[in-house]
Amino acid sequence: APIHDSVDEIDNIHFDFIIVGGGTAGNVVANRLTENPKFSVLVIEAGPSHEGIINSEVPFFAINNWFTQYDWNYTTVPQPGLGGKSAIIPRGHVLGGSSSINFLMYTRSTREDYDRIAKITGDQGWSWNSLFPYFKKNEKFVLPADRHNITGQFTPSVHGFKGPLAVSLPGFETPIDSKVVTATQQLGGGFSYVEDYNNGKPLGVGFLQVTVDENGRRASSATAYLAPRYLKRPNLHVLVNAQVSRLIQTSRSKTPSFLTVEFRHRSRKRLTQLTAKKEVILSAGAIGSPHILLNSGIGDAKALNALGIKPLVDLPDVGQNLADHSAIANPFVALGNDTFERIRQPNVTAQLLKEWKKSGTGPLVNTVASLVGFHRVEGADIPNPDPAPGPETPHFEHLFANGLIVPNAFVPPGQPIFSVATAIVSPSSIGSLTINSTDPFAMPLIDLALLKEESDRRMMRAALRHAFKFLTAPVWDDYVRGGAGDLAGATTDEQLDEYINAEAGTFFHPTGTAFMSPKGSKKGVLDPDLRVKKISGLRVVDASVFPRIPSGHTQSCVYVIAERASDIIKAAYT
Numbered sequence: 001a002p003i004h005d006s007v008d009e010i011d012n013i014h015f016d017f018i019i020v021g022g023g024t025a026g027n028v029v030a031n032r033l034t035e036n037p038k039f040s041v042l043v044i045e046a047g048p049s050h051e052g053i054i055n056s057e058v059p060f061f062a063i064n065n066w067f068t069q070y071d072w073n074y075t076t077v078p079q080p081g082l083g084g085k086s087a088i089i090p091r092g093h094v095l096g097g098s099s100s101i102n103f104l105m106y107t108r109s110t111r112e113d114y115d116r117i118a119k120i121t122g123d124q125g126w127s128w129n130s131l132f133p134y135f136k137k138n139e140k141f142v143l144p145a146d147r148h149n150i151t152g153q154f155t156p157s158v159h160g161f162k163g164p165l166a167v168s169l170p171g172f173e174t175p176i177d178s179k180v181v182t183a184t185q186q187l188g189g190g191f192s193y194v195e196d197y198n199n200g201k202p203l204g205v206g207f208l209q210v211t212v213d214e215n216g217r218r219a220s221s222a223t224a225y226l227a228p229r230y231l232k233r234p235n236l237h238v239l240v241n242a243q244v245s246r247l248i249q250t251s252r253s254k255t256p257s258f259l260t261v262e263f264r265h266r267s268r269k270r271l272t273q274l275t276a277k278k279e280v281i282l283s284a285g286a287i288g289s290p291h292i293l294l295n296s297g298i299g300d301a302k303a304l305n306a307l308g309i310k311p312l313v314d315l316p317d318v319g320q321n322l323a324d325h326s327a328i329a330n331p332f333v334a335l336g337n338d339t340f341e342r343i344r345q346p347n348v349t350a351q352l353l354k355e356w357k358k359s360g361t362g363p364l365v366n367t368v369a370s371l372v373g374f375h376r377v378e379g380a381d382i383p384n385p386d387p388a389p390g391p392e393t394p395h396f397e398h399l400f401a402n403g404l405i406v407p408n409a410f411v412p413p414g415q416p417i418f419s420v421a422t423a424i425v426s427p428s429s430i431g432s433l434t435i436n437s438t439d440p441f442a443m444p445l446i447d448l449a450l451l452k453e454e455s456d457r458r459m460m461r462a463a464l465r466h467a468f469k470f471l472t473a474p475v476w477d478d479y480v481r482g483g484a485g486d487l488a489g490a491t492t493d494e495q496l497d498e499y500i501n502a503e504a505g506t507f508f509h510p511t512g513t514a515f516m517s518p519k520g521s522k523k524g525v526l527d528p529d530l531r532v533k534k535i536s537g538l539r540v541v542d543a544s545v546f547p548r549i550p551s552g553h554t555q556s557c558v559y560v561i562a563e564r565a566s567d568i569i570k571a572a573y574t
């Protein structure tokens with residue numbers, strides 16, 4: 001079936017499953033369920049089709065999607081951990097969801113991260129060993145755009161080569177790449193080179209793996225799981241430009257069901273309702289899914305009552321447990337001038353775009369970093385309790401980039417930059433998502449709790465000092481001249497704190513707002529099979545489900561959850 005942009009085309013079809021959100025997770029589930037020709041599936045996506053969006057297709061242009069119609073353009077409530085300022089929260093508002101606009105980094109997190117989820121939920125199916133086949137099922141590891149020799153830059157045995165989602169190594173060498181590798185040799189210890197950080201034990205520095213195909217194009221859940229050969233299936237339907245407002249209760253038994261989905265499509269003034277025969281699956285992301293649940297009267301009964309929304313199912317943890325990674329894209333003055341600053345000059349960009357279109361090569365095939373480091377803090381900087389699940393899980397991350405990662409960071413225009421981003425990947429801070437309006441289309445209140453806990457701030461200072469230490473490797477002597485912009489000269493705790501308050505923001509990884517807990521537990525929102533507690537016929541499959549935030553960038557974690565979820569759902573109906 002084609003991608004529909006009209007409700008009339010699907011009004012009279014009966015669907016077994018309605019998936020809310022055609023994002024990273026939603027399209028995986030839609031694809032896998034429709035492998036069974038007996039299941040009829042509808043995906044309802046708020047944004048438009050992903051097809052033909054150049055800023056999505058060209059990896060280096062990812063950031064151009066911010067503040068456009070392809071971005072939900074959320075902002076946080078004021079963040080005490082950032083000195084009271086608010087932070088932007090980009091989220092994909094397009095088929096493919098955030099996988100269509102993200103920075104394409106492919107990091108699975110650690111064995112310990114998943115084993116902790118298995119322990120918390122009491123379901124060994126979420127352990128690293130159980131999920132490992134699903135990582136491979138998701139992935140099609142391909143050669144990079146420049147076809148360089150990748151021996152020693154990844155470990156073949158931990159990758160899949162036949163899945164839908166292309167993953168590769170950077171396809172264009174930047175001037176810093178070999179210097180970063182040399183620095184790992186000069187410094188050793190925690191800075192040592194790792195061949196493949198996706199083997200479950202990532203500590204050290206290695207080449208970044210990315211969701212880019214062999215032709216230098218973005219691979220997203222839309223390009224992969226809704227590829228033309230899948231859209232041909234007569235039982236797979238996708239409706240775009242349709243924003244779901246809420247779910248409507250369809251049975252009043254002891255475990256009620258909410259099989260009717262209400263949404264607004266741009267082709268109709270009135271709201272439309274469609275009812276699933278078997279299940280509704282919420283895949284609207286860590287912000288969208290809890291928002292829809294709350295709009296539907298599923299959440300903290302007291303809070304909903306106070307707001308004037310009739311509570312239908314009391315689940316106080318909906319929207320709670322919101323965790324994210326905090327990050328800063330630290331700029332240092334580079335002495336070379338072959339940096340992103342050069343290729344961002346409009347005439348140079350235009351030339352490079354021609355090359356990309358013609359041959360799928362050149363600097364635009366890369367995302368904004370080419371190597372990554374995963375590290376732990378030490379001694380008094382280790383929080384008590386330690387938010388990392390074990391000694392092989394990082395507390396913080398470095399990203400090495402050949403220029404400014406976020407072009408509007410406060411540095412002199414045109415100044416060549418070398419960036420070492422810092423991100424807290426095992427945070428202690430926990431925020432929440434709530435609503436303060438009965439209008440389902442109003443923005444929710446999003447508290448990412450960025451650097452809220454003092455222990456996270458302490459880790460951020462340690463991460464910055466670790467970056468300074470990395471730059472003491474002799475290889476940088478004739479390449480880096482110290483911090484740029486606000487970062488220049490910052491060394492004391494006070495100076496670093498001032499810098500952190502001004503520059504820190506989200507690493508774009510909100511999770512946990514509809515988290516799993518053991519079956520029968522009063523805490524949590526989902527059972528380990530992703531069914532919403534106290535309700536029948538409703539699951540959540542997306543970044544909301546994590547009881548603890550994984551320590552890697554979250555797209556791979558979401559893909560793997562969605563692959564297993566699909567098998568769980570299939571098994572329930574055969």
Ligand SMILES: Cc1cc2nc3c(=O)[nH]c(=O)nc-3n(C[C@H](O)[C@H](O)[C@H](O)COP(=O)(O)OP(=O)(O)OC[C@H]3O[C@@H](n4cnc5c(N)ncnc54)[C@H](O)[C@@H]3O)c2cc1C
Nearest residue numbers: 021023024025046097098102103105244285288543553555
């Ligand atoms: C700017 C940015 C950079 C990132 N960089 C990386 C990276 O480099 N590597 C990495 O691993 N991760 C990265 N991430 C995070 C990663 O992309 C997300 O964690 C992951 O894609 C989330 O998947 P999801 O299925 O939970 O949600 P999404 O992929 O966001 O999907 C949710 C979908 O639901 C739709 N939706 C929401 N509400 C409604 C509604 N009411 N009605 C209908 N549809 C609705 C949305 O439009 C969207 O398509 C980044 C994210 C962003 C935003």
